[in-house]
Each structure stands twice: as C-alpha cells, then as structure tokens.
Amino acid sequence: MKRTHLPLNGLRVLDAAARHLSFTRAADELAVTPAAVGQQIRALEDTLGVVLFRRTTKGLELTPEGEAGLDALRHGFLQFEDAVRAMQAGQSSKSLTIAAPRDLSEKWLMPRLADIARRDGNLRFVLISADDPIDFTEANLDLAVHWGEGPGNHEGEAIESDGMVTVECPGGGADTRISWPGCLNDPDVSLVRVGDAGLALDAAAQGLGRATVPALIAARDLAVGRVTMIGEPRPYRMGYWLVAPLPQWRQKKVKALVEALTR
Numbered sequence: 001m002k003r004t005h006l007p008l009n010g011l012r013v014l015d016a017a018a019r020h021l022s023f024t025r026a027a028d029e030l031a032v033t034p035a036a037v038g039q040q041i042r043a044l045e046d047t048l049g050v051v052l053f054r055r056t057t058k059g060l061e062l063t064p065e066g067e068a069g070l071d072a073l074r075h076g077f078l079q080f081e082d083a084v085r086a087m088q089a090g091q092s093s094k095s096l097t098i099a100a101p102r103d104l105s106e107k108w109l110m111p112r113l114a115d116i117a118r119r120d121g122n123l124r125f126v127l128i129s130a131d132d133p134i135d136f137t138e139a140n141l142d143l144a145v146h147w148g149e150g151p152g153n154h155e156g157e158a159i160e161s162d163g164m165v166t167v168e169c170p171g172g173g174a175d176t177r178i179s180w181p182g183c184l185n186d187p188d189v190s191l192v193r194v195g196d197a198g199l200a201l202d203a204a205a206q207g208l209g210r211a212t213v214p215a216l217i218a219a220r221d222l223a224v225g226r227v228t229m230i231g232e233p234r235p236y237r238m239g240y241w242l243v244a245p246l247p248q249w250r251q252k253k254v255k256a257l258v259e260a261l262t263r
Contacts, residue, residue: 010044011073013037014052018070021060094122096257099130100145103198104240107217109145109261116260136245142254146243147182155249156241157258162215162233169207170228176209182238183212201227216240 016026016037023037030037045052052066062070100109105127117123132152134144145159146152178192180200192208194200200211201218205227214236221227242258249255 007044007047010040010047012077013040014044014066015070015073015077017041017053017060018062018066021062023060094120094253095124095126096142096253097126097128097140098143098145098257099128099134099139099141101131101147101196102129103196103201103217104145104214105129107198107201107220111220112261116257134243136248141244142248142251143242143244143257146241147238148241149238151241151243154243155246156243157262159216159240159242159262161239163235163239164212165215165218165222165233166210166212166230167201167204167218167222167227168210168230169205170225173204173207174209178203178209178211180211180213214240 013026013030016029017023020026020029023034023041027034027037041052050065051063053060054063055061098109098113110127113125113127117125128139128141130139130144132146132148134141134146136144136154144154146154146156150156176191178194178200180194180197183197183200192203194203197211197213197217201213201221203209204211205221210230215233218227218229222229242261244254
C-alpha cells in the first residue's frame with residue numbers, strides 16, 4: 001500500500017477500539033458515534049482484506065490478524081506524536097528573524113525590540129535590512145515590515161501612525177527640500193537627495209534643509225529635540241505594515257511580537 005493511501009483515520013479508530021474492546025467506549029474517546037466507529041472498522045477491514053474484530057458471547061474481541069499489527073501501529077502513533085512535537089518546537093522558540101527597511105529599523109524598530117527583550121531575557125532577534133519585495137522563503141523570515149497601502153499578498157497589521165511630517169533642525173535650517181525615494185517632495189527641485197527617509201531626517205537635523213518623512217521615523221528625534229516639526233502631521237495613503245505569509249502569521253511567537261509592536 002502506498003504511503004499516501006494509508007487509512008490513518010481508520011487506524012486511529014482501530015487503536016481506540018482495540019484498547020477498549022468496545023465500539024461505544026471508543027466512540028466516547030473519539031467524540032463520534034458508535035455507528036461511525038463501526039463504519040470506520042468495516043472500511044478498514046475492506047481496505048486491508050482481513051477481519052479485525054469478532055463479536056462473541058463475552059463481547060468484542062480482536063482477531064489474530066487485528067492483534068498482529070497493534071504493537072507496530074501504536075509505535076507508529078508515538079512516532080507521529082514525536083514528529084508533531086518536533087514541528088511545534090519552533091512555536092516555542094525564542095528566536096525571531098525580522099526584515100525591515102534600514103531607516104525604520106534604526107529609528108523605530110530596534111528601540112522597541114530592546115524594550116521587548118528587557119521584559120523577556122530569553123528572546124533573540126535576527127534583523128535583516130530589506131526593502132520590498134520581501135522574499136520570505138529565501139531569508140527564512142518570521143516577520144517583515146512593508147511600506148505600502150496594505151499588507152500586499154501577505155497577512156498583516158498596520159502600524160499606527162500620524163502619517164507624514166516635515167522637519168528641520170532646531171532654530172531653522174537651510175530653506176532646501178531634501179528628497180528620498182518615495183518622498184512627497186519632487187526630486188527634480190530638491191537640492192539634497194539621499195537614499196531613504198532616515199538619511200533625510202539626519203540631513204535635516206544637520207541643517208541641510210527640510211525633509212518630509214513618515215511620522216514613525218521622526219518620532220524619537222522630535223521627542224528629544226533633535227529636529228522640530230513644521231506645521232502639522234499629514235495623513236498619507238501609505239504606511240508601514242507588519243506582514244508575514246499565513247503559516248508564519250499563525251505562529252504564537254509572531255502573534256506575540258505583533259501584539260507587542262502595535263500596542
């Protein structure tokens with residue numbers, strides 16, 4: 001019999017019925033009806049071409065054919081349980097691999113991971129600098145941060161934000177617009193161009209001009225007075241999302257991290 005055609009559900013019913021020598025008690029254990037147990041046993045007998053149980057005046061008893069395979073069957077179920085525990089071990093792992101844009105990691109993510117790690121000294125983080133598109137299979141990622149209008153093709157949760165803010169150095173800097181890929185400024189009229197929003201923020205802090213950047217990236221620098229905000233935050237259609245494919249998203253450790261990062 002091919003491995004893919006193994007009647008696993010019927011074998012599970014056989015094990016329960018053999019232990020109890022009762023279809024009724026086996027049904028109670030499996031949360032099904034006695035009739036369903038009987039149907040599974042008859043289907044298994046048809047598949048195997050042997051009789052597994054006989055009814056006698058003393059009740060239900062195993063045939064020699066049914067008894068012959070029980071030890072191997074139960075050993076196999078124990079191995080299945082070991083396999084499941086091994087696969088679930090990653091759920092209790094304290095190591096998480098996260099991909100995020102460099103500037104967001106520096107300005108927003110790493111300080112929060114440090115706070116989370118202080119509350120649980122067993123946590124371990126692997127941080128990868130990555131922009132879209134994010135390849136979860138290649139990097140063996142647990143979670144990523146995506147900049148966009150939604151989570152894209154993955155499961156996701158938005159990181160709450162005020163949108164975009166325009167900043168400059170305290171006391172005012174050069175009246176120059178600083179641009180970065182994806183910024184709101186027109187790069188053709190900007191005199192200073194940098195690689196990402198974090199560098200734009202740093203350039204503004206040094207007095208090179210004014211930068212419009214995501215509020216998440218500017219929050220800590222604004223809080224400590226490294227830069228000052230011009231005007232009010234502006235809502236923006238795009239934002240940062242915590243994302244992962246469904247299998248990773250379902251992991252307990254990923255759920256816990258998402259909750260900690262978005263609270």
